[in-house]
Structure formats: structure tokens, C-alpha cells
């Protein structure tokens with residue numbers, strides 16, 4: 001191969017390696033996109049090192065339980081999820097006590113009849129309504145969506161939910177609102193069929209934190225993000241490990257590439273090459289006792 005072509009190829013490979021390196025290390029920065037249209041909040045779970053604030057998740061569960069669960073289900077969660085690592089991490093006794101407050105239908109028993117019993121850790125969160133139709137009928141024709149994956153399903157995720165909860169305002173002059181419809185800056189179309197669910201001091205936190213609307217909105221949002229991504233913390237850890245692994249791998253690839261290419265670049269130095277050739281010739285002659293030029 002011509003030297004020039006080799007140089008080009010070498011440069012090209014270097015560029016690819018540099019670009020790959022930059023994109024691997026810059027990945028965490030890019031993954032932290034901000035939603036400019038929503039109320040800004042610094043979430044503890046944002047970014048590659050993000051983790052949930054346990055106390056906030058526990059308070060968020062309390063808000064869900066005491067306020068939202070009257071209308072919204074979280075059907076993917078079971079009471080035992082409340083104990084799991086990476087979540088609110090209630091103790092087993094606390095979670096059992098929470099579950100016990102609910103009744104579920106079980107059965108059939110030996111007589112073939114269904115019966116009610118208190119919920120256990122293995123039961124799913126009890127739903128406020130038996131089906132979509134019942135919940136829609138009870139809410140003036142609007143369906144309170146299941147919240148299991150709401151934070152993931154809506155553009156803006158946590159910022160959207162948080163902003164929506166704080167986005168109730170007087171409708172601007174001339175804005176038409178039917179009965180049971182409220183003005184909310186952050187709802188698409190600015191009309192929502194849910195009245196503002198939060199009010200300062202609406203509930204009392206068991207850890208004594210003041211229950212401002214902002215605080216409750218923040219906590220319940222964190223809880224809903226966890227419910228839609230219960231393994232977020234584990235995934236963040238894995239993502240971080242992957243990046244470290246890729247950085248090490250790329251460094252190794254680069255070093256071995258340098259090593260391999262060093263052989264080619266030596267050729268440029270024709271004096272060295274001649275010397276090396278002479279040396280080999282000498283050795284071969286010595287061992288064979290013959291003139292190496294007659295070798296095929």
C-alpha cells in the first residue's frame with residue numbers, strides 16, 4: 001500500500017475512535033434534555049447518577065394513597081413493590097399494614113364461593129373502580145387514566161405531571177369552559193376535567209414535612225416516576241458501568257491500533273529498514289552458511 005493511503009487510513013481510524021469516544025462520554029450529558037415549557041424542578045432521579053429520595057417516595061405514596069387513589073389506579077404495582085430496593089423501601093411490616101387496609105375478592109373457596117379478605121403483599125394495588133366505564137361514568141365522562149406508566153407515557157414525564165398539578169389558573173377572559181371543566185396551562189388544549197386535586201395542608205405527612213401544594217406535587221410526581229420505572233436506579237447503575245466499560249475498551253482498541261500501525265510507520269524510515277534487512281540477512285547467512293540471495 002502507498003504511504004499516503006496508509007496515512008489517510010490511519011487518520012481515518014483515529015477520527016472514528018475519537019468520535020466514538022466522545023459520543024460515549026458525552027452520552028450522559030445529552031440524555032439530560034430539559035423541557036423548557038414546563039415548570040423547572042431539579043429531580044434527584046435525573047441524570048446517570050440519579051437516585052430516588054426515599055423519604056420523598058414515601059410521602060408521594062401517601063399523597064397518592066390519600067388523594068389520587070380515589071380516582072386513579074396504579075394497576076401494575078403490588079404492595080410488595082413498596083418494600084423493594086430502589087423504591088420507597090417501606091419495611092415489610094409497614095407494607096403489610098398498608099395492604100391490610102384494602103379488601104380484595106378471592107376464591108372460589110371449597111364451597112365454590114368467592115369471598116373478601118384483606119389484601120396481602122402479593123396483591124396488586126386495589127383499583128378505585130372495577131373498570132374504565134365505571135370510572136368514566138363517575139367522573140363526568142372523563143377517564144382518570146391509570147398511573148402505572150403515566151410518567152413515561154406523557155411527553156415531558158415528571159415535569160409534565162408536576163407542572164399540571166401546579167398549573168391551575170383562572171381562565172383568561174373569553175375562554176369558554178363547560179361545567180366540570182377547568183383551566184390548566186399545561187394540559188393540551190388547556191382544558192381538564194379534573195379539578196385541582198391538591199390544596200395547601202390537604203393531608204398531614206407522617207414525617208412532619210409541611211404539606212404545601214408544591215411539596216405534595218413534587219413527592220407524588222417522584223412516586224409516579226418510580227411506579228413507571230421501578231428499576232430506574234438499577235438501570236442507572238448499569239448504564240454507568242457500561243460507559244466505564246466502553247471507555248476502557250476504546251482505550252485498549254486505540255493502544256493496540258497504535259501498536260499495529262507502528263509497524264507501517266517505521267517503513268517511512270528507510271534507513272532503519274535497510275539496517276533491519278541487513279541484520280536479518282546476516283543472521284540467515286550465519287545459520288544456513290549460504291548466500292541468502294539464492295533462497296526462494
Ligand code: HEC
Nearest residue numbers: 067068070071139142143144145161164192193194197220
Ligand atoms: C376526583 C377524581 C380525581 C382525583 C382525586 C385525581 N384525579 Fe387526576 N384526573 C381525573 C380525571 C377525570 C382526569 C382526566 C381529565 C381529562 O381527561 O380531562 C384526570 C387526569 C389527570 C392527569 C392528566 C392525565 C393525562 O391524560 O395527561 C394527571 C397527571 C392527573 N390526573 C394526576 C392526578 C394526581 C397526581 C392526583 C392526586 C394528587 C389526581 N390526579 C387526583 C380525576 C381525578
